[in-house]
Amino acid sequence: MVDLFLNGFVSVLNLETLLIILIGVALGLVFGAIPGLTAVMAIAICLPITFGMEPLNGMALLLGLYIGGVSGGFIPAMLLNIPGTPSSIATTFDGYPMAQNGEAGKAFTLTIIFSFLAGLLSFAILIFVSPLLASIAIEFSPFEYFAVTIFALTMITSLSGNSMLKGVLAGCLGIVLAMIGMAPIDSYPRFTFGFSDLDAGLDVLPVLIGLFAISEILKAAENKDDQNKKRIEIAYKLRDIGISFREVFQQKWNWLRSTLIGVGVGILPGLGGSTANIIAYATAKNQSKTPEKFGKGTPYGVVATESSNNASIGGALVPLLSIGIPGDGVTALLIGGLMLHGLNPGPLLFEQHGDVMYGIFAALLIANAFMALLLIIGMRFFIRILNVPQHLLLPIIIVLCVVGAFGVNNRLFDAVILVACGLLGYVLIKLKIPIMPVVLAFILAPILELNLRRGLMHSNGDWTPFITSPIAFVFLTVALISVIVAVRNNMKRRRIVGDQ
Amino acid sequence: MLSERRSNVVTGLSFLVLAVGVFFLSINMNTLSILSIGVSSSFFPVVASIIMFLISIVLLYLSRKQTGNEEVASTKEHDEGNVKSKQVNVGITFVLILLYLLFLPIIGFILATTLYLVVQSYLLATKEKRNLLMFSSLSLTASVVIYHVFRSGFDLMLPVGILG
Numbered sequence: 073m074v075d076l077f078l079n080g081f082v083s084v085l086n087l088e089t090l091l092i093i094l095i096g097v098a099l100g101l102v103f104g105a106i107p108g109l110t111a112v113m114a115i116a117i118c119l120p121i122t123f124g125m126e127p128l129n130g131m132a133l134l135l136g137l138y139i140g141g142v143s144g145g146f147i148p149a150m151l152l153n154i155p156g157t158p159s160s161i162a163t164t165f166d167g168y169p170m171a172q173n174g175e176a177g178k179a180f181t182l183t184i185i186f187s188f189l190a191g192l193l194s195f196a197i198l199i200f201v202s203p204l205l206a207s208i209a210i211e212f213s214p215f216e217y218f219a220v221t222i223f224a225l226t227m228i229t230s231l232s233g234n235s236m237l238k239g240v241l242a243g244c245l246g247i248v249l250a251m252i253g254m255a256p257i258d259s260y261p262r263f264t265f266g267f268s269d270l271d272a273g274l275d276v277l278p279v280l281i282g283l284f285a286i287s288e289i290l291k292a293a294e295n296k297d298d299q300n301k302k303r304i305e306i307a308y309k310l311r312d313i314g315i316s317f318r319e320v321f322q323q324k325w326n327w328l329r330s331t332l333i334g335v336g337v338g339i340l341p342g343l344g345g346s347t348a349n350i351i352a353y354a355t356a357k358n359q360s361k362t363p364e365k366f367g368k369g370t371p372y373g374v375v376a377t378e379s380s381n382n383a384s385i386g387g388a389l390v391p392l393l394s395i396g397i398p399g400d401g402v403t404a405l406l407i408g409g410l411m412l413h414g415l416n417p418g419p420l421l422f423e424q425h426g427d428v429m430y431g432i433f434a435a436l437l438i439a440n441a442f443m444a445l446l447l448i449i450g451m452r453f454f455i456r457i458l459n460v461p462q463h464l465l466l467p468i469i470i471v472l473c474v475v476g477a478f479g480v481n482n483r484l485f486d487a488v489i490l491v492a493c494g495l496l497g498y499v500l501i502k503l504k505i506p507i508m509p510v511v512l513a514f515i516l517a518p519i520l521e522l523n524l525r526r527g528l529m530h531s532n533g534d535w536t537p538f539i540t541s542p543i544a545f546v547f548l549t550v551a552l553i554s555v556i557v558a559v560r561n562n563m564k565r566r567r568i569v570g571d572q
Numbered sequence: 573m574l575s576e577r578r579s580n581v582v583t584g585l586s587f588l589v590l591a592v593g594v595f596f597l598s599i600n601m602n603t604l605s606i607l608s609i610g611v612s613s614s615f616f617p618v619v620a621s622i623i624m625f626l627i628s629i630v631l632l633y634l635s636r637k638q639t640g641n642e643e644v645a646s647t648k649e650h651d652e653g654n655v656k657s658k659q660v661n662v663g664i665t666f667v668l669i670l671l672y673l674l675f676l677p678i679i680g681f682i683l684a685t686t687l688y689l690v691v692q693s694y695l696l697a698t699k700e701k702r703n704l705l706m707f708s709s710l711s712l713t714a715s716v717v718i719y720h721v722f723r724s725g726f727d728l729m730l731p732v733g734i735l736g
Contacts, residue, residue: 120728121722124727235580237627237630237631237634238583238631240623240627241583241587241624241627241628241631244587244591244620244621244623244624244627245587245590245624247616247617247620248590248594248617248620248621251616251617251620255613258612258613260601260602260612260613262598262601262613262617263594263597263617286669289665290662290665290666291662292696293661293662293665293695293696294658294659294661294662295658461697461701462696463693463696463697463698463701464693464707464710466692466696467688467689467692467693467696467711468689468714468718470669470692471685471688471689471714471715471718472718474669474672474673474676475718475722475728475730478728478730479722479728482728482729484673484676484677484731487673487676488673491666491669491670491673494666494669495666498662502579503579503582503583503586504576504579504583505583517616520616521615521616524611524615525609525611528609528610528611529609532609533609533610
């Protein structure tokens with residue numbers, strides 16, 4: 073394994089790849105720092121660009137964007153009290169008060185140090201765990217894959233926000249969208265209405281970019297006046313950057329706990345940095361001897377959230393690289409990135425493309441270091457980005473989305489799908505229907521259907537192997553339990569809201 | 573934003589229609605009998621449509637019990653004119669993107685993009701920030717840069733149109 077890892081480093085340590093990682097991280101930081109733009113959007117826009125690159129370079133760019141996008145969110149969270157990405161929501165709780173107390177520099181330095189360390193630990197866990205998990209998953213038959221995918225689908229319940237019913241409806245919508253085009257195995261054209269363009273189904277890229285990016289831009293168009301009002305000149309001077317070794321050292325348990333929470337939450341399909349940072353913050357507060365200081369600008373709150381969101385990156389990549397199951401929007405896009413280069417995500421990746429996999433690990437570690445370096449050097453530049461007017465930025469992003477969708481198959485039809493999905497996403501936002509379940513179901517439904525039908529062909533139409541296989545049984549049971557728990561929690565919450 | 577109740581009613585009704593449509597489109601799908609294993613191409617769409625149908629009914633039933641009080645409160649927060657002007661913005665943005673896609677293959681990427689960027693920026697900017705000269709020069713620069721980066725950098729054949 074050490075050999076493979078060293079080979080991975082050798083394949084990344086050339087000027088071209090390093091430059092690509094650097095650009096990826098820098099661009100990711102910019103996207104993370106601008107409220108409304110997220111890592112998902114950055115990756116969605118850049119995905120088509122990677123088509124012309126070597127597989128490793130393409131993935132290096134996307135992972136750089138991912139790390140940068142998650143990391144950059146703390147800047148507006150601390151300075152403007154607006155989280156740049158959902159992964160930095162809890163950063164506003166203590167980061168903003170710290171900045172108000174004149175400790176912006178200190179908060180920034182702590183964030184950079186602990187984001188870096190959390191990334192390092194989470195990638196170490198990823199590097200050791202995913203090949204192990206892949207060696208188990210390689211034995212999976214369609215029955216086990218079906219059960220794992222069902223388990224991943226039940227995570228929709230935790231992604232549904234306030235209304236679980238709407239979450240499930242959104243999931244069904246995702247399934248219906250995924251059914252458009254030729255069916256697996258018998259190639260029956262479903263819901264194509266005679267349009268040959270629809271035969272191959274909806275491409276995952278325009279659907280994702282439309283749902284995530286275009287819908288957000290339509291929402292921004294709606295709020296143009298409010299947003300311009302919010303934009304205030306940032307006159308923070310980053311004095312007081314230096315912190316003592318003792319101040320860093322006393323965060324060690326807080327950091328370790330938050331990092332492990334981040335990795336754990338990241339591994340679970342359906343959850344990511346946006347959930348991890350809030351859980352880590354709440355845990356840090358509960359474990360603290362001085363919980364009353366939380367919310368008033370304690371470094372413990374900042375370290376907890378910013379460690380956990382970076383740690384969730386390594387966690388989220390575990391199921392993606394070892395089993396081929398995406399956990400959230402970003403990893404769904406990364407699957408698209410792998411497929412663009414003919415790399416089929418799943419346990420076979422380590423056997424067939426071990427060089428690329430270990431190259432990806434090396435790229436992650438380098439991107440993590442670049443993230444810290446860029447933030448230290450370019451702090452003032454990233455702060456200034458917050459002042460770029462949205463009316464200039466958003467139209468250019470729309471054009472980039474159109475170009476990206478067009479580039480998938482070199483046809484305008486995908487751009488039309490992009491806009492249609494953008495409108496759909498906007499309507500869903502207006503109806504308070506969560507978008508994430510649509511995406512998760514859209515990605516998972518074809519995997520589910522293929523493995524169900526394959527499994528049944530293996531067993532001549534007999535359903536019992538889905539339960540008699542021990543691994544499948546465990547996953548189906550866990551899926552059932554997680555649904556029951558989620559329904560119970562949801563009802564409890566509704567009752568509390570009702571009482572109030 | 574719509575009130576909770578109204579959003580539930582609209583959601584329930586739209587998904588009800590979708591469920592019925594998907595169901596009737598799916599039941600007639602035929603699979604080759606040689607591949608018959610009890611689960612045909614229609615299985616997943618039919619299951620999804622039945623779940624959608626049942627949940628929409630539950631959602632509509634639950635929203636019947638919700639009171640209209642919050643509706644009054646939430647409409648009071650925004651004055652109606654404001655809401656309308658916001659929706660007009662979204663509508664125009666959407667139509668602009670569609671027009672952009674329509675003209676892209678006819679007049680080519682650079683021209684269509686420049687025009688689109690100017691009009692869209694003008695629409696999104698507040699009155700005091702509208703500066704046509706600056707918007708035009710920025711838009712032209714952006715579209716030329718994007719065109720050349722993708723055309724020569726990534727070999728993407730963007731439409732050339734009448735300029736080509």
